[in-house]
Amino acid sequence: MLKKVDVRYLKDPEDVGLENPIFIEGLPGIGHVGKLVADHLVNELRAEKVVEIYSHYFPPQVMVQEDGTVRMPVNEVYAWKSNGDSSDLLILVGDFQSISNEGHFELVNAYIDIAKRFGARRIYTLGGYGIGKLVEEPYVIGAANSQDVVEELKSFGIKFEPGEPGGGIIGASGLLLGVSKLEGIDAACLMGVTSGYMVDPKSAKVVLDVLSKMLNLEVSVEALEERAKEMEKIIAQIKEMQEMAVQQWKSDEDLRYFR
Amino acid sequence: MLKKVDVRYLKDPEDVGLENPIFIEGLPGIGHVGKLVADHLVNELRAEKVVEIYSHYFPPQVMVQEDGTVRMPVNEVYAWKSNGDSSDLLILVGDFQSISNEGHFELVNAYIDIAKRFGARRIYTLGGYGIGKLVEEPYVIGAANSQDVVEELKSFGIKFEPGEPGGGIIGASGLLLGVSKLEGIDAACLMGVTSGYMVDPKSAKVVLDVLSKMLNLEVSVEALEERAKEMEKIIAQIKEMQEMAVQQWKSDEDLRYFR
Amino acid sequence: MLKKVDVRYLKDPEDVGLENPIFIEGLPGIGHVGKLVADHLVNELRAEKVVEIYSHYFPPQVMVQEDGTVRMPVNEVYAWKSNGDSSDLLILVGDFQSISNEGHFELVNAYIDIAKRFGARRIYTLGGYGIGKLVEEPYVIGAANSQDVVEELKSFGIKFEPGEPGGGIIGASGLLLGVSKLEGIDAACLMGVTSGYMVDPKSAKVVLDVLSKMLNLEVSVEALEERAKEMEKIIAQIKEMQEMAVQQWKSDEDLRYFR
């Protein structure tokens, strides 16, 4: 049985033994900037998967993988223990955000509950900030849930422009900041400026750069460009097929109305 | 954890010590007339915030403020203790109405529960009544949940025209009247006639005038025009950006369908 | 507090003391045929209101009445005790069907629970069957939840044409038959053939005729035509205003997205 929000711990937080980890979120979103950076971190750091999250708020489907096996839509949390120079990390990556409005809130409640169980002391959410035109020199703009954290981000060169992003921050990247504020956890959102038209590894690179500095991490950015190309290819392919599948499913809806 | 309708008391109703207060609602709506008046009252009276209401029925996003910090969508109740010449007041203001049909009912249940806990003896909801063309001399039309209150409103010059508003009163301003009737609480809705095309301080002024008379309040209307201009500016700005953000978010939806 | 489906008994079913009553449903629907007939019955028989049903599945609004007072959307059950020549009756009339798919099921559950509490032994649902063109000589087609009841209806001249209505029966009139079948209660739907383009008193008249014969009731049909004219007028008026109200409300939605 799959619960509405079904959080499955692969390891007990105590056994993982992270010390005051920083929780990083990189789910799909604008330009896939956040997802690119977070997936990259999980891979480069060889972080360990510790939680799987299934949900009725994800699309009602399975994905078919190259080898013919299927898998459920899932979001995952990975743990990484630092050697001491950096913070320990919890990294949330995955397939989907909620496909309903209310689901966003229930999923974010679950993410924050996970963060707390691992003793997280801070949350960084990663995303893109689309400006609707090509960006020559991408940079990172920020938002945070306290004035102190705003100042801290500024000291790392992150830009704050009054009234940006004016439309607010939609989805998990935004709600995580808002709800964690109510819970007394510091949180910030790092947004790579991007056109918003495609997967943007250049924007992801500047986000990764500043995040690494903030975390005192050393992470190669080599694979990032390649990962983006691959992602772009897969997306194009899948979008085409998905459209076909959904269209057929829809055009078939009338047919379902009979016996 | 954020509950579906999450009511947080900043102060115990008993400690606030209002006596038979009047509950005033001014949430966003047609012409923003109700919101203008209620925000204005909160400011002019320097009322004290006593309740915050968060909800899964608000949009799944946070707003970014001028200083780079974020805040959750929230509705708030302010308390004001009169010096004796007027009634004590509870004023409900905020960012949003429910974005789902069913959410309207759950939020209104919560508003009425708050009103009751503070011992409110009457409810006034404020709104605009859009007529689709410019209004030279705005006036106030009313609706109430008992014949007695209708007569009382008439005695203050509030207009009642048979069959208006014909479409009923949609959202919190309407449901508060209906549900409070079932709870045995007197309630009325004051609607400033407005074009419905923009934030309308002239309409807000006539609503404020009659409300002040009814409450025996003295409130300056000076700042109202200015407040409306500011609101209009912010709305224009935010609408533009919001559209961009939502479009990107939507156009990005397909991208979310993969890993 | 208003529950999702809020059933309020004005009188205890035992005190009403109906004997094996027949439950009749006439909610708004195609051509308003069912509503016309059921409203007419309630008026002509001077039936007594015994239950009110409020619901989150009705539209989030109140209606403003001629005298300036408001009322919640509500469905109602009326009881009528026969003098012995006819069956006792329970008549369900009201403002709305559910505005969500799932709400239909929850409301029908409530209606059947009410029917059972009053000891109803049979259910008749009333509706229109729209054929998309003007009908010179309207007649009544039927559907029932058992073969026995089908035969009984035929004996009263109700028509059964194989495969009609082909699209099934949507909403409360249909679901009441289906769910009561699972509960072991006989039920039938009487549909007056109608164009479907307007409130149709001629169609209502033939439904009322056959229903009266089946119930051995004597009910004047005089007022029916008049009632329909009035209904048509009110609908036209309200539709116009409702459209205006809803449009403004919608066009105002962006405005709600700010503070």
Next chain:
Amino acid sequence: MLKKVDVRYLKDPEDVGLENPIFIEGLPGIGHVGKLVADHLVNELRAEKVVEIYSHYFPPQVMVQEDGTVRMPVNEVYAWKSNGDSSDLLILVGDFQSISNEGHFELVNAYIDIAKRFGARRIYTLGGYGIGKLVEEPYVIGAANSQDVVEELKSFGIKFEPGEPGGGIIGASGLLLGVSKLEGIDAACLMGVTSGYMVDPKSAKVVLDVLSKMLNLEVSVEALEERAKEMEKIIAQIKEMQEMAVQQWKSDEDLRYFR
């Protein structure tokens, strides 16, 4: 009272006494391939109905049958005891998939619970794979929830092409594989390649052929073509009428907004 997902056992699983049955799903979907095959199996094997599933996630309507009686939308599970040469079977057929996203998950939870109560050791879901053009020689492509099952399917000539179906498998056929994987039950989906434009008996035949081989079943395919023709005819007829009914219902929606 009808529960959200209302599973009604006509017989106790123990009394049915199936031994490690295989659970087969054939609900409406692309080209109605899965439904055709599963309905055919139920008929040819004269399987016995053991479970009925009603749900708020099906459309809020009843279907009217040729004889004038109505029936609720329902999905059904049939049981078949083999004579020993083949596996025992549980076959899920029915009218509808969920009409809401979240309903898919709740229904699939129920299907898997049923499978487990009957001791099912494996699940096969049947469907169509639409390619948007006519298919001369239909064949079967597969997906499974473990590498072992993939290999097994290959040994029966079922095709696996990397990245197909690229859009994933939507609805019960997909989710059953995903959720059963989490429950430790082997499962596979057999998809007959089809245009997706109509009920496709040729595609159903190749699915039935390979399924029979896998199950060591002997089932005549004679009736399949005829069944498809009949289905096609009924669908055309019903679609036409359904459209009329739904249009009238919708065009009548404004009318419902008044009393």
